[in-house]
Amino acid sequence: MDVILENLPLYWNGFLRTLFLSAVSGVIALVLGTLLAAARVSPVAALRGFSTVYVEVLRNTPLTIAFFFAAIVLPRLGVKFEQFEVAAIIALSTYTAAFIAEAVRSGVNSVPVGQAEAARSIGMNFGQVLNLIILPQALRTVVPPLINILIALVKNSSVAGAFFVLELFGYGRQLANANGDAVIPVLLGVAFFYLLLTVPLGILASTVERKVAIAR
Amino acid sequence: MTTHVPGDALVSLNAVNKHYGQLHVLKDINLQVRKGEVVVVIGPSGSGKSTLCRAINRLETIEGGTISIDGKVLPEEGKELAQLRADVGMVFQSFNLFAHKTILENVTLGPIKVKGVPKATADKDAMALLERVGVGHQAPKLPAQLSGGQQQRVAIARALAMKPKVMLFDEPTSALDPEMINEVLDVMIQLAKEGMTMIVVTHEMGFARKAADRVVFMADGQIVEDATPEEFFTNPKSDRAKDFLSKLLTH
Numbered sequence: 001m002d003v004i005l006e007n008l009p010l011y012w013n014g015f016l017r018t019l020f021l022s023a024v025s026g027v028i029a030l031v032l033g034t035l036l037a038a039a040r041v042s043p044v045a046a047l048r049g050f051s052t053v054y055v056e057v058l059r060n061t062p063l064t065i066a067f068f069f070a071a072i073v074l075p076r077l078g079v080k081f082e083q084f085e086v087a088a089i090i091a092l093s094t095y096t097a098a099f100i101a102e103a104v105r106s107g108v109n110s111v112p113v114g115q116a117e118a119a120r121s122i123g124m125n126f127g128q129v130l131n132l133i134i135l136p137q138a139l140r141t142v143v144p145p146l147i148n149i150l151i152a153l154v155k156n157s158s159v160a161g162a163f164f165v166l167e168l169f170g171y172g173r174q175l176a177n178a179n180g181d182a183v184i185p186v187l188l189g190v191a192f193f194y195l196l197l198t199v200p201l202g203i204l205a206s207t208v209e210r211k212v213a214i215a216r
Numbered sequence: 217m218t219t220h221v222p223g224d225a226l227v228s229l230n231a232v233n234k235h236y237g238q239l240h241v242l243k244d245i246n247l248q249v250r251k252g253e254v255v256v257v258i259g260p261s262g263s264g265k266s267t268l269c270r271a272i273n274r275l276e277t278i279e280g281g282t283i284s285i286d287g288k289v290l291p292e293e294g295k296e297l298a299q300l301r302a303d304v305g306m307v308f309q310s311f312n313l314f315a316h317k318t319i320l321e322n323v324t325l326g327p328i329k330v331k332g333v334p335k336a337t338a339d340k341d342a343m344a345l346l347e348r349v350g351v352g353h354q355a356p357k358l359p360a361q362l363s364g365g366q367q368q369r370v371a372i373a374r375a376l377a378m379k380p381k382v383m384l385f386d387e388p389t390s391a392l393d394p395e396m397i398n399e400v401l402d403v404m405i406q407l408a409k410e411g412m413t414m415i416v417v418t419h420e421m422g423f424a425r426k427a428a429d430r431v432v433f434m435a436d437g438q439i440v441e442d443a444t445p446e447e448f449f450t451n452p453k454s455d456r457a458k459d460f461l462s463k464l465l466t467h
Binding site: 043112114115117118119120121122123124125128132133136137140 | 273275293295298299303305310312313314315316325329330331371374375
């Protein structure tokens with residue numbers, strides 16, 4: 001256990017970096033995913049097609065491919081960045097957005113079609129129907145699956161550790177290498193700090209689920 | 217029967233056709249509704265009367281023919297269609313009140329967001345409308361807290377808040393318990409008396425006799441008869457209508 005206590009500042013640093021990676025990627029993924037879901041239900045066929053292809057490709061390929069693409073292919077295409085963190089955020093948010101798009105789409109489909117018809121019949125345009133009527137009702141049913149996706153995002157951010165981004169898992173690996181005799185406590189410490197992020201998210205999910213159920 | 221004098225055609229359907237797959241659900245429909253007229257559409261289920269009603273504000277697309285409202289042909293999906301829909305009030309069988317909004321917000325949302333009416337004015341107008349349909353005291357509640365009859369009256373108020381040129385009713389009482397049907401029909405009769413142009417798809421023959429200027433009888437996607445209620449109920453011309461009415465009267 002000493003190895004954890006001695007390296008607490010390092011753990012804490014890694015924890016904060018994981019939190020940062022997850023929070024930034026999470027926000028971008030939420031925005032991008034909601035836009036993709038809106039495109040998926042829009043009356044414009046080209047938008048629907050783009051969204052479908054995007055979601056199917058990103059959802060059905062491993063996260064590491066997204067990382068390789070962001071870290072190696074993008075710079076060759078001329079998209080250069082100073083830090084690997086940027087690549088990690090691009091990979092994590094584009095990948096997670098696909099899952100969020102699917103969750104939001106299923107939430108949109110859970111709102112009875114009559115709600116949209118009533119909104120259209122009082123003269124609302126597509127954007128108003130979506131923003132004022134459908135999404136507020138859809139998001140309530142979507143919150144629990146969204147939080148599941150965010151928990152997965154926190155854990156997925158560890159892949160960044162393999163791409164030279166120092167976050168919780170990256171520091172954990174350094175510590176494990178430096179303390180070959182105490183690998184198990186080192187990894188337990190890493191797991192503990194991940195739980196510190198993901199368990200509250202899970203609790204939040206069940207609280208929100210109980211609070212936002214709407215009567216029909 | 218109402219006594220107002222109908223003017224020019226406000227709603228005009230010309231040679232309208234629609235298929236659901238193999239099913240020819242609207243066959244060469246021609247229908248003119250003048251300003252101030254109350255037209256009741258009746259017919260057996262599956263006759264296309266609901267589809268007809270929904271096609272008038274393009275909740276159903278049509279394949280052939282034209283539909284025009286106040287001289288303007290229904291545009292394709294987009295901004296102009298939204299504007300035209302604001303002029304056409306619609307009341308649904310299943311009410312479709314916005315489940316996450318209060319009764320008051322249900323009525324004010326359209327005027328505020330679509331017409332840009334200031335909130336204070338919209339609130340005041342909405343309260344007046346809610347009082348008029350007899351649910352003023354329910355304003356702060358959510359739709360699920362109201363009875364079906366009350367919800368449907370709110371839905372009528374919501375449509376009226378847009379100051380529509382014509383009101384469409386798609387079986388407005390079919391989802392209601394019997395004791396709640398009259399409270400909704402009373403509101404509709406009042407509306408008819410005030411001169412609102414109305415197209416009503418219904419099974420309520422009493423309403424048709426009392427408030428309609430014309431009864432349109434549909435069967436198998438066609439308009440079979442178009443007559444005054446008096447003519448239609450006492451002296452139907454087609455066998456199809458005679459058959460339909462005889463089935464109603466046996467119960």
